[in-house]
Amino acid sequence: MSLIITDAFADTPASSFGGFDVMSFLPLILIFAVFYFLILRPQQRKLKTHQQMLTNLRRGDRVVTNGGIIGTVSKLVSDQEVQLEIADDVKVRVMRSMISDVMSKTDPVANDDADAAQSKGTKKKSSE
Numbered sequence: 001m002s003l004i005i006t007d008a009f010a011d012t013p014a015s016s017f018g019g020f021d022v023m024s025f026l027p028l029i030l031i032f033a034v035f036y037f038l039i040l041r042p043q044q045r046k047l048k049t050h051q052q053m054l055t056n057l058r059r060g061d062r063v064v065t066n067g068g069i070i071g072t073v074s075k076l077v078s079d080q081e082v083q084l085e086i087a088d089d090v091k092v093r094v095m096r097s098m099i100s101d102v103m104s105k106t107d108p109v110a111n112d113d114a115d116a117a118q119s120k121g122t123k124k125k126s127s128e
Contacts, residue, residue, distance in 0.1 A: 053099075053101075053102055054096050054097065057073060057076065057096070057102070058073065058076070058105075058106060059073055059075065060072065060073060060106035061104065062103040063082075064102075065084075065094055065098050065099055066098045066099075066100045069084070069086055069092075070086070071086040071092070079096070080096055080097070081093050081095060082095075082096050082099065
């Protein structure tokens with residue numbers, strides 16, 4: 001009787017990949033895909049928009065730092081540092097990467113000069 005049982009196990013076919021089963025890795029692949037689309041991809045998008053915000057900083061922007069300090073950009077010192085005015089005649093230097101949000105943007109300086117020239121021209125014309 002033991003011969004019949006051992007013969008039955010001998011008839012089971014071997015895997016075509018030598019013990020590797022693709023279906024056993026399918027759940028891991030699906031978990032990684034869900035992890036990528038729900039966690040990694042939105043984080044990369046958020047990082048990209050934050051980097052873009054930091055590169056578009058200019059004088060006069062009102063910003064919030066990671067520490068919660070609200071100030072106005074008074075000078076762009078370098079690629080890594082920004083000088084903020086947090087009160088009247090109180091200026092601090094902050095790492096650019098520590099700025100978490102821009103509360104209000106200012107117009108570019110070139111546009112301000114053009115607007116000022118136009119407004120002076122219209123004032124002269126209106127006073128004549």
